[in-house]
Amino acid sequence: MKKSKIYFTPGPSQLYPTVAKHIFQALRENIPSISHRGEKFHSIFQNTTRALRTVLKIPKEYQIFFLSSGTEAMERIIENTVEKYSTHFVNGAFSQRFWQTAQELYKKPYKIGTTFGTGFNFASIEVPKKTEVFCFTHNETSTGVALSMHDIYNFKKQYKDTLIAVDTVSSAPYIDIDYSMVDLVFFSVQKGFGLPAGLAVLIVSPSALEKYTYLTRKKVSTGSYHSFDSLIHYLEKSETPETPNVFGIYLLGKVCEDLLKKGIELIRKETEEKADILYKFFEERNGFDLFVKDPKQRSKTVIVIQMMHDSSQLIEELKKRGLIVGMGYKEYKTKHIRIANFPSHSMSDIKKLVREIKIVS
Numbered sequence: 001m002k003k004s005k006i007y008f009t010p011g012p013s014q015l016y017p018t019v020a021k022h023i024f025q026a027l028r029e030n031i032p033s034i035s036h037r038g039e040k041f042h043s044i045f046q047n048t049t050r051a052l053r054t055v056l057k058i059p060k061e062y063q064i065f066f067l068s069s070g071t072e073a074m075e076r077i078i079e080n081t082v083e084k085y086s087t088h089f090v091n092g093a094f095s096q097r098f099w100q101t102a103q104e105l106y107k108k109p110y111k112i113g114t115t116f117g118t119g120f121n122f123a124s125i126e127v128p129k130k131t132e133v134f135c136f137t138h139n140e141t142s143t144g145v146a147l148s149m150h151d152i153y154n155f156k157k158q159y160k161d162t163l164i165a166v167d168t169v170s171s172a173p174y175i176d177i178d179y180s181m182v183d184l185v186f187f188s189v190q191k192g193f194g195l196p197a198g199l200a201v202l203i204v205s206p207s208a209l210e211k212y213t214y215l216t217r218k219k220v221s222t223g224s225y226h227s228f229d230s231l232i233h234y235l236e237k238s239e240t241p242e243t244p245n246v247f248g249i250y251l252l253g254k255v256c257e258d259l260l261k262k263g264i265e266l267i268r269k270e271t272e273e274k275a276d277i278l279y280k281f282f283e284e285r286n287g288f289d290l291f292v293k294d295p296k297q298r299s300k301t302v303i304v305i306q307m308m309h310d311s312s313q314l315i316e317e318l319k320k321r322g323l324i325v326g327m328g329y330k331e332y333k334t335k336h337i338r339i340a341n342f343p344s345h346s347m348s349d350i351k352k353l354v355r356e357i358k359i360v361s
């Protein structure tokens with residue numbers, strides 16, 4: 001199939017190159033019509049779970065739940081593991097959404113804020129002692145700031161009885177996670193996995209499940225069909241409580257197999273090489289500035305560039321050339337451009353983008 005456009009938008013984004021082939025195969029196998037209670041679905045469910053475990057190195061005692069979106073995962077985490085007190089590190093729109101979710105569920109979330117475009121100086125931060133769950137947005141898609149996983153692991157070392165939740169929506173599968181140091185990790189598939197939207201994955205530790213059980217004993221509401229109990233009950237039968245996105249679960253398994261074939265280490269290395277090219281280019285180019293000033297805090301997967309002039313003209317020019325880049329987020333709409341650097345973006349895609357920007361700017 002001819003690739004007419006390349007989407008560098010940070011989600012939905014460019015499809016992984018093998019997705020079209022898998023969609024055709026899924027149609028040949030009538031995947032969108034099969035029963036979600038039948039054997040064929042059970043084998044798809046098991047295959048996707050197994051492939052995910054291998055790509056992301058998820059320990060076998062951690063559960064894998066299929067949900068519908070990253071935003072849903074935030075709500076499920078708060079409902080199923082927080083009685084009252086979650087603490088949120090807020091440095092952009094998505095971490096803010098996580099905090100707001102807890103507010104809306106009538107918890108008492110604590111917000112630790114910082115300037116957009118920066119990370120946190122964790123050493124100098126005091127956190128409430130009552131915190132039940134620390135909530136981190138590993139990669140703030142709105143600002144292009146990535147936290148260091150080691151800073152997050154330090155919380156586990158320091159606060160052994162507190163759960164750690166990490167939003168990796170725009171950094172998975174690039175980010176390599178030590179699951180023994182975290183309890184709740186989630187992502188949706190329309191970003192780094194290069195798939196159509198409508199599916200998310202939540203990975204849950206045994207401690208988080210214990211916390212869930214404690215809450216149910218105290219009769220705290222943990223939601224209905226997507227409570228951890230309900231999800232586990234069905235997961236044991238290789239099913240989900242509701243009719244899930246069967247098509248998406250099938251495609252996720254296939255793309256995970258492709259990532260494994262290519263080699264996740266190679267994919268991670270290429271991600272870093274492509275990010276270096278982009279950062280170097282924009283750092284040196286007149287009229288552009290990197291939004292994240294500290295090189296250690298710059299995301300490898302979402303590159304945010306601040307422009308001296310209105311960014312919409314450049315975005316339009318690139319669009320005419322078949323290159324779709326992201327606008328700035330909310331108040332930065334016409335000040336920034338955002339470029340996704342996911343496994344579906346090849347080195348030659350990145351080089352093409354740089355070449356075209358040189359022509360139009």
Ligand SMILES: *Cc1c(COP(=O)(O)O)cnc(C)c1O
Pocket residue numbers: 011068069070071072094137139140141167168169170188189200
């Ligand atoms: C996109 C995004 C979300 C929201 O995911 P949805 O699947 O759109 O609900 C949450 N967190 C981050 C960091 C994101 O980039």
